[in-house]
Amino acid sequence: MAEAHEVRVEAGKGIVGNADQGGWRQVTIISRERWDTLMRQVGASLDPSTRRANLLVSGIDLENTRGRTLQIGDARLRIRGETSPCQQMDQAAPGLREAMRADWSGGVFAEVLTDGLIAVGDAARWADAADDAP
DSSP states (O other): OOOOSEEEEETTTEETTOSOOSSSOSEEEEEHHHHHHHHHHHTOOOOGGGGOOSEEESSOOOTTOTTOEEEETTEEEEEEEEOOOOTHHHHHSTTHHHHHTSTTTTOEEEEEEEOEEEETTOOEEEOOGGGGOO
């Protein structure tokens, strides 16, 4: 997975140029803090890109957030569910796949609600409750 310093997202589609377009799983997200905890649990020191998520956020707890709207840059993303870790995680570090199954540790997948640009360093925050209306 190629690292990018910014991506453009399109509502209802996902990341511009990404092979997977449309559906509910348009963008995948993992938190830096959760990744660091996983690394301590399995005694590994892997780069978060090992997870192959589209976005890495910090300061945001993604556990049990289905239905919430996350604002990153000028894009809004509706969390649709928890991502399930694949067997590649155990190839990267024994026990990582099982560790990721607890408490939404594998991250989340989201649907893009508004077009926007997301760049490294953009703040991630939960949208106001009033903004969460479908």
